[in-house]
Amino acid sequence: xxxxxxxxxxxxxxxxxxxxxxxxxxxxxxxxxxxxxxxxxxxxxxxxxxxxxxxxxxxxxxxxxxxxxxxxxxxxxxxxxxxxxxxxxxxxxxxxxxxxxxxxxxxxxxxxxxxxxxxxxxxxxxxxxxxxxxxxxxxxxxxxxxxxxxxxxxxxxxxxxxxxxxxxxxxxxxxxxxxxxxxxxxxxxxxxxxxxxxxxxxxxxxxxxxxxxxxxxxxxxxxxxxxxxxxxxxxxxxxxxxxxxxxxxxxxxxxxxxxxxxxxxxxxxxxxxxxxxxxxxxxxxxxxxxxxxxxxxxxxxxxxxxxxxxxxxxxxxxxxxxxxxxxxxxxxxxxxxxxxxxxxxxxxxxxxxxxxxxxxxxxxxxx
Amino acid sequence: xxxxxxxxxxxxxxxxxxxxxxxxxxxxxxxxxxxxxxxxxxxxxxxxxxxxxxxxxxxxxxxxxxxxxxxxxxxxxxxxxxxxxxxxxxxxxxxxxxxxxxxxxxxxxxxxxxxxxxxxxxxxxxxxxxxxxxxxxxxxxxxxxxxxxxxxxxxxxxxxxxxxxxxxxxxxxxxxxxxxxxxxxxxxxxxxxxxxxxxxxxxxxxxxxxxxxxxxxxxxxxxxxxxxxxxxxxxxxxxxxxxxxxxxxxxxxxxxxxxxxxxxxxxxxxxxxxxxxxxxxxxxxxxxxxxxxxxxxxxxxxxxxxxxxxxxxxxxxxxxxxxxxxxxxxxxxxxxxxxxxxxx
Numbered sequence: 225x226x227x228x229x230x231x232x233x234x235x236x237x238x239x240x241x242x243x244x245x246x247x248x249x250x251x252x253x254x255x256x257x258x259x260x261x262x263x264x265x266x267x268x269x270x271x272x273x274x275x276x277x278x279x280x281x282x283x284x285x286x287x288x289x290x291x292x293x294x295x296x297x298x299x300x301x302x303x304x305x306x307x308x309x310x311x312x313x314x315x316x317x318x319x320x321x322x323x324x325x326x327x328x329x330x331x332x333x334x335x336x337x338x339x340x341x342x343x344x345x346x347x348x349x350x351x352x353x354x355x356x357x358x359x360x361x362x363x364x365x366x367x368x369x370x371x372x373x374x375x376x377x378x379x380x381x382x383x384x385x386x387x388x389x390x391x392x393x394x395x396x397x398x399x400x401x402x403x404x405x406x407x408x409x410x411x412x413x414x415x416x417x418x419x420x421x422x423x424x425x426x427x428x429x430x431x432x433x434x435x436x437x438x439x440x441x442x443x444x445x446x447x448x449x450x451x452x453x454x455x456x457x458x459x460x461x462x463x464x465x466x467x468x469x470x471x472x473x474x475x476x477x478x479x480x481x482x483x484x485x486x487x488x489x490x491x492x493x494x495x496x497x498x499x500x501x502x503x504x505x506x507x508x509x510x511x512x513x514x515x516x517x518x519x520x521x522x523x524x525x526x527x528x529x530x531x532x533x534x535x536x537x538x539x540x541x542x543x544x545x546x547x548x549x550x551x552x553x554x555x556x557x558x559x560x561x562x563x564x565x566x567x568x569x570x571x572x573x574x575x576x577x578x579x580x581x582x583x584x585x586x587x588x589x590x591x
Numbered sequence: 592x593x594x595x596x597x598x599x600x601x602x603x604x605x606x607x608x609x610x611x612x613x614x615x616x617x618x619x620x621x622x623x624x625x626x627x628x629x630x631x632x633x634x635x636x637x638x639x640x641x642x643x644x645x646x647x648x649x650x651x652x653x654x655x656x657x658x659x660x661x662x663x664x665x666x667x668x669x670x671x672x673x674x675x676x677x678x679x680x681x682x683x684x685x686x687x688x689x690x691x692x693x694x695x696x697x698x699x700x701x702x703x704x705x706x707x708x709x710x711x712x713x714x715x716x717x718x719x720x721x722x723x724x725x726x727x728x729x730x731x732x733x734x735x736x737x738x739x740x741x742x743x744x745x746x747x748x749x750x751x752x753x754x755x756x757x758x759x760x761x762x763x764x765x766x767x768x769x770x771x772x773x774x775x776x777x778x779x780x781x782x783x784x785x786x787x788x789x790x791x792x793x794x795x796x797x798x799x800x801x802x803x804x805x806x807x808x809x810x811x812x813x814x815x816x817x818x819x820x821x822x823x824x825x826x827x828x829x830x831x832x833x834x835x836x837x838x839x840x841x842x843x844x845x846x847x848x849x850x851x852x853x854x855x856x857x858x859x860x861x862x863x864x865x866x867x868x869x870x871x872x873x874x875x876x877x878x879x880x881x882x883x884x885x886x887x888x889x890x891x892x893x894x895x896x897x898x899x900x901x902x903x904x905x906x907x908x909x910x911x912x913x914x915x916x917x918x919x920x921x922x923x924x925x926x927x928x929x930x931x932x933x934x935x
Contacts, residue, residue: 289691292737294755297777299777309737309796312796314691317693321668349819
């Protein structure tokens with residue numbers, strides 16, 4: 225079977241790599257508050273912190289590195305393939321001190337696009353060999369996010385790209401305003417874990433150690449609407465509970481959106497959408513790989529993230545993949561379990577995605 | 592062919608191993624003493640007598656080292672540039688904002704250049720530890736983006752600075768002289784100049800090299816690598832540019848006035864593992880090659896004949912260095928395996 229996807233991050237056990245968490249969010253949303261909260265909790269862990277504008281924000285930590293946020297284009301025929309040149313350099317230097325810290329946190333500026341940061345881990349072999357991207361965590365200002373989504377494309381990118389979103393400063397808005405912000409976020413990114421916080425108060429395991437880019441953990445590609453309910457002002461729930469709840473919610477979701485069933489699920493933002501594809505029929509790898517490669521070549525600049533679990537005809541293994549713009553990373557994950565439904569699921573999050581074309585293309589990949 | 596090279600002529604039994612106690616990031620010779628740079632804090636002196644001394648020079652990671660026969664210059668994440676000779680060290684410069692010093696370079700007359708972020712600095716006078724006080728006037732240059740690499744031209748008047756979208760040739764001692772720009776789209780991360788001063792070559796973020804003929808800016812693209820090129824060097828006499836980044840040694844021909852333009856590279860010493868470090872013999876066309884599995888081979892450019900210098904180990908080779916007379920070869924690895932091979 226042809227598998228023309230690169231596997232740059234798969235050559236060493238994920239557990240040996242230092243996890244890197246990316247904190248994004250528009251100016252004033254509370255990134256630095258969250259960062260200081262992470263650093264000051266009594267977790268016994270040491271973090272290396274990469275911040276912009278060295279020395280200008282008060283961060284109390286031993287290992288703080290100033291970054292320049294230099295975004296470099298790659299000469300690989302891929303117009304949207306950019307990397308953070310400064311991260312390549314800084315992570316290489318930091319890894320000379322491995323053993324001195326347990327994890328790395330990258331705080332970006334309010335105007336930063338998370339994609340070049342993520343792509344750095346896929347594209348640069350040195351970076352991918354020794355560190356792994358854990359998750360993109362976006363802090364959103366409950367009061368101002370709706371305005372920023374109207375006037376700042378960066379803010380929308382940060383929401384669309386996120387694995388975890390904190391709606392912060394919930395004490396400054398009414399319940400109606402809060403649910404409006406939440407609906408707005410869900411319209412752009414239904415897949416991120418959503419938390420409502422005041423002064424960025426959140427249990428650290430909700431933002432660190434998420435493994436959101438680990439191919440082996442690409443299980444949770446269901447939308448997360450109802451998830452947020454039990455995070456409201458409470459930060460003490462445990463993983464088990466969240467997990468159970470997640471299953472329930474999957475069912476509810478099916479029911480709630482029955483009228484969309486059978487392919488496209490579409491939540492309305494003016495230009496940023498998510499597309500969810502699903503099929504019970506096994507896929508033909510010789511049709512699927514050329515299709516998805518062609519799709520990301522053509523639509524890559526508009527596709528921010530994609531993830532999928534695939535069932536190929538005559539293949540007893542689950543195939544999982546993820547992507548950022550034009551870069552795809554995929555591998556066989558594990559054998560399908562006997563009691564597991566052999567179903568292929570893919571999500572795309574992006575700007576002005578041609579939903580009909582993508583759905584038809586996917587349907588033409590059936591074996 | 593297997594990586595153990597079991598049938599290959601071996602000099603492994605001529606190795607004196609050195610207890611390094613930590614990852615090695617550089618190796619240099621001061622006379623017949625090997626100076627290993629550790630990933631953190633210290634230089635390790637392996638004397639010909641077998642004695643091993645440790646000298647703390649930085650408060651943190653050592654990010655870059657360079658040496659000539661008289662001194663080792665190191666750069667750290669403590670913002671310091673340190674010059675060390677066989678018995679002493681001194682801080683040549685401390686970045687006022689304690690920024691990381693990312694790169695260092697040494698000129699033929701002992702001048703030292705370094706960079707922190709976008710700024711390149713030159714300390715124009717010879718810089719041995721005992722020459723304290725002869726500070727001269729430091730000069731600095733703002734590159735258009737973070738400096739990716741530094742190299743003095745052979746005569747030492749100009750400094751080549753690699754950065755995003757090309758390289759700049761700067762005359763630190765000629766006030767008012769306009770820096771020459773060599774442009775090529777992309778991120779240039781390392782730079783070297785041919786010993787005859789005619790060609791400048793950069794390593795790029797992509798797995799390729801880019802070169803310019805300095806006289807007329809003629810471009811040379813050198814590609815075909817499987818990984819970013821992190822190590823490169825000129826063979827004695829400058830006929831070949833030896834490079835890492837593939838599962839064999841790639842040598843680009845620079846004998847003719849056109850350099851490698853329109854020519855194929857020579858490919859030697861293939862392996863299952865990638866070449867991570869190369870070091871050219873100072874007198875003959877022989878290259879020491881360090882691989883990702885810890886193997887070290889010596890290969891003769893003329894006929895590809897191989898000699899086994901170190902068997903594969905538990906970590907990639909990270910440093911190789913020849914003594915000035917070419918009779919000693921030092922190696923170091925990411926796991927702290929280190930040694931000196933006597934080839935005399």
